[in-house]
Amino acid sequence: MDFLSILTPFFFTLVASGTVIGIIFGAIPGMTATMAVAVCLPLTYSLGLENGLALLLGLYVGGISGGLVPAILLNIPGTPSSIATTFDGYPMTQKGDGESALRIAVISSFVGGIISLAALFFFAPALADFAIKFSYVEKFLIIFFALTVMAALSSNMLVGVFSGVLGIFLSLIGAYDISRGGNGELRLVPEFLEYYLEGGFSLLPVLIGIFGLSTILIEAESGMKDEKGLSSVKIGKGKRFDFSVFKGQFVNLIRSSGIGTFVGILPGVGGSAASILAYSQQKNFSKNPERFGKGEPSGVMASESANNGLTGGALVPLLSLGIPGDSTTAILIGAFTLQGIQVGPLFIGNNPVTWDAMIVAMLAANIVMLIVMIFAIRHIAKVVMIPKNILFPIILMMCVVGAYTINYGVMFDVWTLLIFGLFGYFAHKIGLEIAPFIIGFILGPSAEIYFVKSIESFGTLSIFFTKSWIAVLLWILIALSVWFSVAISRKKKRDLTASGN
Secondary structure, eight states, X not given: OOHXXXXXXXXXXXXXXXXXHHHHHHHSTTOOHHHHHHHHGGGXXXXXXXXXXXXXXXXHHHHHHHTHHXXXXXXXOSSGGGTTHHHHHHHHHHTTOHHHHHHHHHHHHHHHHHHHHHHHHHHHHHHHHHHTTOOHHHHHHXXXXXXXXXXXXXXXXXXXXXXXXXXXXXXXXXXXXXXXXXXXXXXXXXXXXXXXXXXXSXXXXXXXXXXXXXHHHHHHHTTTGGGTTGGGOOOOOOOOOOGGGGTTOHHHHHHHXXXXXXXXXXXXXXXXXXXXHHHHHXXXXXXXXXXXXXXXXXXXXXXXXXXXXXXXXXHHHHHHHSOOSSHHHHHHHHXXXXXXXXXXXXXXXXXXXXHHHHHHHHHHHHHHXXXXXXXXXXXXXXXXXXXXXXHHHHHHHHHHHHHHHHTTSOHHHHHHHHHHHHXXXXXXXXXXXXXXXXXHHHHHHHHHHHHHHHHHHHOSTTHHHHSOHHHHHXXXXXXXXXXXXXXXXXXXXXXHHHHHO
């Protein structure tokens, strides 16, 4: 297939539409880019792989960027990655500079998105070429390392480990396939569900339930109390924007974008860590750190360039190793699954047209985001006033219809949606980590295959320690991630003890 034949007006329309819809989702408090991608995922089945990815990548970029609107205007992060934007964005709004803060954030988001896209373009193929050399042993250790990184960077290591293991456990429900080294017998399945769970829980209804239905339940629980005062949102006077505010901020933008890209590459870490880390670094390097938290534009730049740097970074491990970088890219695996494509080291080499289409779609999405949010920012700001009692029933209907139609009308998929929607709701209540859970759920079957095949090939567990220098290096990285988690936990305890005194 010719690459240029993919770049049709329909392709770019899907990118633009996805970006605008994503901005709207991100701008509504409580909605996220992950939810936008999850809800719209079933639509991609009839679009084909390249066109479907054009829509989803537009949603991804738009959703991450849209979160800056309520962060600046309402002091409510539209997405978790916008949390540090509130630190200086909202004080600027209180000073009457809300529109200026919005434009600063949009331009910074564009810079972060482009830099992360460049990193994706140059780094992912190189990493994939290297990963092709991996045996089953190295592939298993890569997944093990990814899970330890997620656990190490969770709010609580033990909770992160438990969440990841629980995800793996649930992913193994169903027939123990012969291709995995099994005997074809059912595992962990009650007798009355054998017919429905022979192939385990379907991935896509699980994703839609956890990121769609559970979000609706969590947000609906607050009722209308969070919407009081939205009608009085003001973004300030429409004065001429002065680009001189970016003077001397080149290093800030590059450093923050790089931090976001690097954090995105780490599996399951999330944009909130990227934006806070970039914000902290800019504050540390600033000549006037006392201005931060009082409406400092460079703080907004750091946060927004970092969280959009996440978009390209999170795609690197997905496309080169088959490991999602965050919860949104985990859902993108569903788009590939619908089209019968497996991501991993061979993906870029075997699907050059799709790879090129993704790069073009990401570039186009960032450009559309910049144009739309710069020239229509006053109108986009009104999105925060959309009543939840109108929005939620529409999204709920999309979730149910999507889950039902994914596998050509299987009612059990709707029950799966409900089961995991409730699971996501209660997981939020008791403090389970959703990102390690869902990535463990996705990677569990692959981890099982690689582990069993390694034992079948070499007949001893010692092979995981002696296979190659790559295996040794991975064990060192695993040990470092665990050590880092323990050190951070001890530091938190010391800080709490010190603050208590």
